[in-house]
Amino acid sequence: MRLISATVRNYRIHRDTSVNFDPSRTIIGGGNETGKSTFVEAIHRGLFLRSRAVGEIRSSMLPMHAAPAPEVEITMEAGGSRYHLMKRFSGASGTTQLSDGAGSLWRGEEAESRLAALVGVSELQRASKERLQEQWAHLWVWQGQGMQDPSLRDSPLQDRLIRRLQEEGGAVVTQSDTDTGIFRALEQRYREFYTATGMPKAGSELKAAMEARDRSEERRIAADTAYQRLLFAINEVEKAEAESLECSKLGATLRRDHAAVSAGLSKAAELAGAIIRKEADAKLAEAPWKALVEVRERVLELQRDISLHMESLAPLEAMLEDLKRRVSEAAAAYEAAAARSGGAGSSTAMAVNSLECIRSWVALFAAEETHRRMAGLMQQAEGYSISSRALQQELSLLPAVDSGALSLLREALSELERADAGLQAMASGVTVLEGDNSVRIGGKTVSEGESVLLDDAAEIEAGGRFRFMIQPGGGNSLLLARIKSEEARNRFSSLLERYGVGSMQAALEADGRRRDLSADRMTADASLRALDPDGMLRMRFEASGRQLEEARIAASSAAGRSGGIPRPETEADARALLESFESALGEARRKEREEHDLMAASGALFQRLQTELQLKTEESARQRQGLDACRSELERLRQRHGGDEALQEALGRALGDKNEADGALAALQALYRDLQPSQLEKDLERLDRAERLNRQRIQECRECASSQRAVLERDGTDDPSGTLYAATEGARQAEAQYRAVLQRAMATKLLYELFCEEQAEDARRFSRPLADKITSYLRCMFGPGLEAAIDYTGKTFSNIRIQRGGTGSIGFSGLSGGMQEQVSAAVRLSIAELLAEGYGGTLPVVFDDAFTNTDPLRVQLLQRMLDRAASNGLQIIILSCNPGEYASLGASSVSLDGPVRREEGGDGGI
Amino acid sequence: MKFIHTADWQLGKPFAGISDSLKRALVSRERIEAVRRIGAAAVREGASFVLVAGDLFDSLTPERATVSAACLAISSIPVPVVVIPGNHDHSGPGSIWAQQFFLAEQEKLAPNLVVLLEERPYELEDAVIFPCPLLRRSAVSDPSAWLRDPLVFNAFDDLRPRILMAHGSIGEFQSLDDDDRVAGISSSAIDLGRLDRDVFDYAALGDWHGTKQVGTKAWYAGTPEQDRFSRGEENLPGNILLVEASRGAVPKVEILQTARLGWETLHYTFSSDSDLELLSGRLDALFQKEHGRFLLHLVLEGSLGLDSSVMLEELLQALEARLLRLKLENRVRTAPGPMEIAALQGNATDPLSARVAGRLAGMAAGEGDEAILAALALRELHGLFIREGGR
Known part of the structure; x- marks a missing residue:
C-alpha cells in the first residue's frame, strides 16, 4: 500500500492543505507550528478513525474558529489498484466514501469495512486516542516518540508479522496444542516444586519433604540423646558397682597390711628399749678402757715429746751463741754511723744559718728600695694635692660669673642696647656747630662740634641770651622709650652688681679665667688619682716603712746566728753570696742524707739481730721447760700404774669387757634396722590414707550409683529404645521420601529446562529473519561489525539488543537517545519491510521529527538506511523542521511554509 | 517330663519400619497372641512348664502397656513360665525386672512367671534349671561360665533332668538386626563346649530367631512369631520346641509352629x-x-x-x-x-x-x-x- 496524495480541510490549523507523495521518498518540511504533524495526524485519522466518531477525539480535530466539518481526502494505491478515500468528520452524520479506479464506490459502513481491509486492521468501533495510536504504530513514528522501544507488543499487526516470519524461516516452528498443553502442565509442576530462582518452593511437596526429613532427623537425635542418657546411667551404675566391689576387696587387703605394719612397729618399740639398756652397758665397759688407752697414749706421747725436745735444743743453743756475737758487732757499727751522721747534721745547720743571714740581707735591700719608691710617690702626690687646693682657692676668689650668668648679662645688655636705640631714634639730636662753650643744653654745657641727643624737653641756652625749649616729638612714646631704656639699664647694672663685675668685658674675662683654673685643677686631680687611685698610698708608704724596719731586725738577728757574716755592700753582692751559700747548703744536705742512711741501715741490722736473739733465747727456754715437764709427767704416770707392763695388762682386760658389751648392742641394733621402723611408720600413714580414700571412693560409688538409679527408675510411660527405633526408621523413611520427591522434582526440572531450551531455540530461529533485516539496516550506518538480535517469546518480540565489534550486547534501554532513535527506525523499517509483502510489496513509514536526538553527521548516515528502505519498496515519509538535513536522500520535498491555506493560530501538535 | 522351650518373644518391638500405625499395632499385637498360642500348646502337649530363654521383652524399658499385655498373656499359660533376661532385656541397673510397675503386674496378673536373675540353680518339681541370665548391659564374659564349677552340679544327685537356660551366640551365629545396631545391643558368646557333656540334659538357648539345633542337647527355639525378614541364614522362625527330657538321656525335641504372620x-x-x-x-x-x-x-x-x-x-x-x-x-x-x-x-x-x-x-x-x-x-x-x- 502506498499513499499518493492527501488533502486536509478544516482540520485544526489546516483550512485546505494538499500534499502529493513521492512513491518512495517524500520530505515534508516546514517550520514549527506550520502543521506538519497535524497534517499526518489527519491522514492517520482518515485511515483509521471512523467518520462518525464523536467526542473528544473529534473535538480535537476542529479548527479554533467556526468552520465546516473536518475533511480528509486520501488517494492511495493498494493491491495494484488506486483508491480514493474521502471522509467528512461531522460527528454522527459523518460520511465516508471510498472508490477505486475501476469505478467501484463504497459509502458509509461499507466504505469503512473496505478501508479496514485495505489497511489490514480491524475496525475500531470505539476509538480512544491510545487505541488510535496503536494503529500502524510500528509504521508511524509520532512526533516525540522516536526513542520508544519499537517491539511489537499487542500490536494488531503482530499476527501478520508472525506469519511472515514463518514464511521467511521456511518452517513451521510454532508449538502444537499438545506441545503447548504439555509445556503449561510442566511449567505448573515445575512452579509447584521451585521458585522463580530455582529454589525449593515454600509449601511445595519438595520443601515439605525436606522439612519432614529435617524434623525426623531432629526427632531421631532427640531420641538418641534420651536413649544414650539411659545407657549412660546404666553404665555409670554398673561401673560404680564394679568399682565399689573392687574397692571392698582392696579395703580387706589394706586392713591386713595395716595390722602387719602395726605389729612391726610394736616389735620395733620393744627393741628400742633394749637397745637403750645395752647402750648404757656398753658405755660403762668403755669408760675404764678409754682411760687406760688415754694413759698409754699419753706415755707414748711424752716419750715422743722428750725425744723431740732434746733434738731441738742442741742446734738452738749453738745458734744463740752465734747471734750474740753478731749483735755486739752490729751495735758497734751503729754507734760509728750515728757519730758520722751527727757531724753532717751540724754542717748542714751551719750552712742553713749562713744562707738565712744572706737571705735577710737581700730582703733588707729589697725593703729599702720599696720604701724609697713609696716615698717618691708620696712626694708627687703631695705636690698634686697642694696645687689642686691652690687652684680651688683662686677659683673661689673669682666673680661668680659662669656661662649662665654670661648669658643673662648678654641678654640684659642686648635689651639695653635695643632700648637705647629706640630712644635715640625718637630723640632729637642737637649739634653745636659753632659755639663758644656757652651753649647749654638741658643744663649742661655743650662744646662746639659736640652733639647732644635730647630725649626729653630740654632747654637750650646760648650765651644766656637765648633760651630755647626743645621738645622732642612722639609725646608719650618718647617718654615710654626713655622709661624702658632706664629699666634696661637698671637691670643690666643690677646684674653686673650681682655678679661682682663692673662691665660686660670684666664678666667675660672672669669667665675665661674660671675656665682655665678649672682645667688646671682637673689635671692636677687626675694625676693625683693616677698615683693613688684607691686613696691607700699613704697606708702603703707607712707599711713599707714598717717592713723596712722588720727587715732590719731580721737581718741583724740572722747575722747574729750566722756567726758574724758582715753586711754586703750592695744588693748585687748579697745576691751573689746567696747563690754561693745555697750551693753549699745543697752539698751539706746531700752529705747528711748519705750519713743518715748509713746510720739507719746499721741501726736496722742491729735491731733485727737483737730481736732474733731475744726470740731464740725465749724459744730455748720454752724447750727446756717442756722437756722438764714431760720428764716429770712420765715419771708420775709410771709410778701410778706400776710400770709399763702392768699398764699393758690392765688395758687388755678393759678391752675385753668393752667388746662384749658392744657386741650385744650391735645385735639388737641390727634387728631394729631390719624392721625399718621409720618406713613402717610411713607405711602406716600410707595405709591409713589409702583406707580413708578407699572408703571415700566406696561412698562416692554408692552415691553415684544411687543418683543414676534415680534416672533409671521408670514409670513405664515411654520406652526410650522403642522411641529411638521409631525415630531412626522415621528419619530413614523421611530421607527416602525426600530423595524420591527430590528425584521427581529434578526430573520435572530437567524436562522443564529441556522444553525451555528447545523453545528458546525455536524463538531464535523464528526471530532470525527479523534480526537479520534489522542488522542489515543498522550496518548501513554502523558498518559490517554490528549485529542485532531480538527475542521471540512465543507471543511477542522483545529485548532488542545490539552488539558491536565483539563487545557485549547492549539492550535498547542502555543505548543513547540518538542511537535509540536509529535502532528504533531500523526495527520499524525491518518490520515494515516484512509486512509490506501483505500490502502489495509496499507500505508507508512516517517519521515525524523522529531524529531530534540524532546529531547532524549521523543524520547523513541515517539517509543511507532510509534510502535502503525506499529501495526495498517502502514509502518513506519524513517530516522535518530542517528538510535541508535530508537533502542528500534524493527525496521529493514538500514545504508547508508555502502558500498553503491554513487557519491562523492553530495547534500543530497531537 | 515335657516342657516348652521358647525364646525371643521381644514383646513391645516397635516395628518402626511399618509406617501405618494401624498395621504396626496389628503386627505388634500378633506377638502377644503368639504367647497365648504357646499357652494353648502347653496345655495341648501336657508341658510341665515353659522356659523363655531370654528377650521376653524387646527393650530394657518396655512401656507399661506392653508389660501389662505380656503379664496378661503369660497368665493364660497354666504352667510355670520360667524366664531369664536376654541381651534386649538384661538384668542389672535400670532393668525392667526391678521396675515397680512390672513387679506389681507380675504379682497381680502372672504369679506363674518366674524370672531368674541370679546364677543359681532353680528347682522345679520335676527338673532343675541352671539359668545363665545376662546380669548387666556390659557383660562381656560367657554367662555360662559359672557352670564350670563342678560343685554347681554335684549338689544335685537326683533323677530330675538338668536344664540349662542361656541367651547368646554360639560359634559363628549372630542374631543382630538393624534395630540392635541402632540401640547398640550386642550378643554374649556362650561356650558350652567347656562343660562336661553329662552334667546337663538340655540347653535351652535364646538369641537366634530361627529354630536351630546346635548340639545333641542344645537348641535355639527361635522366636514364636517372626519379627523380621529372613536373611537366608536364618531358618524356621515362628516356632516353639516341645522338649521331652530326662536325666542322662538325649532329649526328644518336637518343633511346633506358632507364627501367624x-x-x-x-x-x-x-x-x-x-x-x-x-x-x-x-x-x-x-x-x-x-x-x-x-x-x-x-x-x-x-x-x-x-x-x-x-x-x-x-x-x-x-x-x-x-x-x-x-x-x-x-x-x-x-x-x-x-x-x-x-x-x-x-x-x-x-x-x-x-x-x-x-x-x-x-x-x-x-x-x-x-x-x-x-x-x-x-x-x-x-x-x-x-x-x-x-x-
Whole structure:
C-alpha cells in the first residue's frame, strides 16, 4: 500500500492543505507550528478513525474558529489498484466514501469495512486516542516518540508479522496444542516444586519433604540423646558397682597390711628399749678402757715429746751463741754511723744559718728600695694635692660669673642696647656747630662740634641770651622709650652688681679665667688619682716603712746566728753570696742524707739481730721447760700404774669387757634396722590414707550409683529404645521420601529446562529473519561489525539488543537517545519491510521529527538506511523542521511554509 | 517330663519400619497372641512348664502397656513360665525386672512367671534349671561360665533332668538386626563346649530367631512369631520346641509352629514388559487374598518400558495399601521401548515434545544419576503426552 496524495480541510490549523507523495521518498518540511504533524495526524485519522466518531477525539480535530466539518481526502494505491478515500468528520452524520479506479464506490459502513481491509486492521468501533495510536504504530513514528522501544507488543499487526516470519524461516516452528498443553502442565509442576530462582518452593511437596526429613532427623537425635542418657546411667551404675566391689576387696587387703605394719612397729618399740639398756652397758665397759688407752697414749706421747725436745735444743743453743756475737758487732757499727751522721747534721745547720743571714740581707735591700719608691710617690702626690687646693682657692676668689650668668648679662645688655636705640631714634639730636662753650643744653654745657641727643624737653641756652625749649616729638612714646631704656639699664647694672663685675668685658674675662683654673685643677686631680687611685698610698708608704724596719731586725738577728757574716755592700753582692751559700747548703744536705742512711741501715741490722736473739733465747727456754715437764709427767704416770707392763695388762682386760658389751648392742641394733621402723611408720600413714580414700571412693560409688538409679527408675510411660527405633526408621523413611520427591522434582526440572531450551531455540530461529533485516539496516550506518538480535517469546518480540565489534550486547534501554532513535527506525523499517509483502510489496513509514536526538553527521548516515528502505519498496515519509538535513536522500520535498491555506493560530501538535 | 522351650518373644518391638500405625499395632499385637498360642500348646502337649530363654521383652524399658499385655498373656499359660533376661532385656541397673510397675503386674496378673536373675540353680518339681541370665548391659564374659564349677552340679544327685537356660551366640551365629545396631545391643558368646557333656540334659538357648539345633542337647527355639525378614541364614522362625527330657538321656525335641504372620522376601528381575504380569501373578498366588497377614520385602531389578513402569507404580501402590508392610528395593530402570520412543520422538505434529523426548532418550541410554533422571523425565513426559491427548 502506498499513499499518493492527501488533502486536509478544516482540520485544526489546516483550512485546505494538499500534499502529493513521492512513491518512495517524500520530505515534508516546514517550520514549527506550520502543521506538519497535524497534517499526518489527519491522514492517520482518515485511515483509521471512523467518520462518525464523536467526542473528544473529534473535538480535537476542529479548527479554533467556526468552520465546516473536518475533511480528509486520501488517494492511495493498494493491491495494484488506486483508491480514493474521502471522509467528512461531522460527528454522527459523518460520511465516508471510498472508490477505486475501476469505478467501484463504497459509502458509509461499507466504505469503512473496505478501508479496514485495505489497511489490514480491524475496525475500531470505539476509538480512544491510545487505541488510535496503536494503529500502524510500528509504521508511524509520532512526533516525540522516536526513542520508544519499537517491539511489537499487542500490536494488531503482530499476527501478520508472525506469519511472515514463518514464511521467511521456511518452517513451521510454532508449538502444537499438545506441545503447548504439555509445556503449561510442566511449567505448573515445575512452579509447584521451585521458585522463580530455582529454589525449593515454600509449601511445595519438595520443601515439605525436606522439612519432614529435617524434623525426623531432629526427632531421631532427640531420641538418641534420651536413649544414650539411659545407657549412660546404666553404665555409670554398673561401673560404680564394679568399682565399689573392687574397692571392698582392696579395703580387706589394706586392713591386713595395716595390722602387719602395726605389729612391726610394736616389735620395733620393744627393741628400742633394749637397745637403750645395752647402750648404757656398753658405755660403762668403755669408760675404764678409754682411760687406760688415754694413759698409754699419753706415755707414748711424752716419750715422743722428750725425744723431740732434746733434738731441738742442741742446734738452738749453738745458734744463740752465734747471734750474740753478731749483735755486739752490729751495735758497734751503729754507734760509728750515728757519730758520722751527727757531724753532717751540724754542717748542714751551719750552712742553713749562713744562707738565712744572706737571705735577710737581700730582703733588707729589697725593703729599702720599696720604701724609697713609696716615698717618691708620696712626694708627687703631695705636690698634686697642694696645687689642686691652690687652684680651688683662686677659683673661689673669682666673680661668680659662669656661662649662665654670661648669658643673662648678654641678654640684659642686648635689651639695653635695643632700648637705647629706640630712644635715640625718637630723640632729637642737637649739634653745636659753632659755639663758644656757652651753649647749654638741658643744663649742661655743650662744646662746639659736640652733639647732644635730647630725649626729653630740654632747654637750650646760648650765651644766656637765648633760651630755647626743645621738645622732642612722639609725646608719650618718647617718654615710654626713655622709661624702658632706664629699666634696661637698671637691670643690666643690677646684674653686673650681682655678679661682682663692673662691665660686660670684666664678666667675660672672669669667665675665661674660671675656665682655665678649672682645667688646671682637673689635671692636677687626675694625676693625683693616677698615683693613688684607691686613696691607700699613704697606708702603703707607712707599711713599707714598717717592713723596712722588720727587715732590719731580721737581718741583724740572722747575722747574729750566722756567726758574724758582715753586711754586703750592695744588693748585687748579697745576691751573689746567696747563690754561693745555697750551693753549699745543697752539698751539706746531700752529705747528711748519705750519713743518715748509713746510720739507719746499721741501726736496722742491729735491731733485727737483737730481736732474733731475744726470740731464740725465749724459744730455748720454752724447750727446756717442756722437756722438764714431760720428764716429770712420765715419771708420775709410771709410778701410778706400776710400770709399763702392768699398764699393758690392765688395758687388755678393759678391752675385753668393752667388746662384749658392744657386741650385744650391735645385735639388737641390727634387728631394729631390719624392721625399718621409720618406713613402717610411713607405711602406716600410707595405709591409713589409702583406707580413708578407699572408703571415700566406696561412698562416692554408692552415691553415684544411687543418683543414676534415680534416672533409671521408670514409670513405664515411654520406652526410650522403642522411641529411638521409631525415630531412626522415621528419619530413614523421611530421607527416602525426600530423595524420591527430590528425584521427581529434578526430573520435572530437567524436562522443564529441556522444553525451555528447545523453545528458546525455536524463538531464535523464528526471530532470525527479523534480526537479520534489522542488522542489515543498522550496518548501513554502523558498518559490517554490528549485529542485532531480538527475542521471540512465543507471543511477542522483545529485548532488542545490539552488539558491536565483539563487545557485549547492549539492550535498547542502555543505548543513547540518538542511537535509540536509529535502532528504533531500523526495527520499524525491518518490520515494515516484512509486512509490506501483505500490502502489495509496499507500505508507508512516517517519521515525524523522529531524529531530534540524532546529531547532524549521523543524520547523513541515517539517509543511507532510509534510502535502503525506499529501495526495498517502502514509502518513506519524513517530516522535518530542517528538510535541508535530508537533502542528500534524493527525496521529493514538500514545504508547508508555502502558500498553503491554513487557519491562523492553530495547534500543530497531537 | 515335657516342657516348652521358647525364646525371643521381644514383646513391645516397635516395628518402626511399618509406617501405618494401624498395621504396626496389628503386627505388634500378633506377638502377644503368639504367647497365648504357646499357652494353648502347653496345655495341648501336657508341658510341665515353659522356659523363655531370654528377650521376653524387646527393650530394657518396655512401656507399661506392653508389660501389662505380656503379664496378661503369660497368665493364660497354666504352667510355670520360667524366664531369664536376654541381651534386649538384661538384668542389672535400670532393668525392667526391678521396675515397680512390672513387679506389681507380675504379682497381680502372672504369679506363674518366674524370672531368674541370679546364677543359681532353680528347682522345679520335676527338673532343675541352671539359668545363665545376662546380669548387666556390659557383660562381656560367657554367662555360662559359672557352670564350670563342678560343685554347681554335684549338689544335685537326683533323677530330675538338668536344664540349662542361656541367651547368646554360639560359634559363628549372630542374631543382630538393624534395630540392635541402632540401640547398640550386642550378643554374649556362650561356650558350652567347656562343660562336661553329662552334667546337663538340655540347653535351652535364646538369641537366634530361627529354630536351630546346635548340639545333641542344645537348641535355639527361635522366636514364636517372626519379627523380621529372613536373611537366608536364618531358618524356621515362628516356632516353639516341645522338649521331652530326662536325666542322662538325649532329649526328644518336637518343633511346633506358632507364627501367624507371613514375612516374605521376593527378588524379581524384569527382562521385558510382560514380566510385570508374571510378577503380579506370583504375588497373587503367594498372598491368596490374605494380604493383611503378610509383610513383603520386595527387591525389583531390570528395566521396564514407560507404560509398564507406570503400571508397576500402580501395582506397588496397591501392595503398599494391602500388605501389613511393603519393604521395597526398587532398582528397576525405566527404559522406553522402541514403540514408545517412536511415538514420542517421531511425533511430527508435536515437534517440541518430540525433540525433548529425543534428547531425554539419549540421556537415559547412558549411565549414572543423569540417566536415571532422564528416564524419570521421559516417563513424566510420556504421562503428560498421554494426558494432553497426544499420539
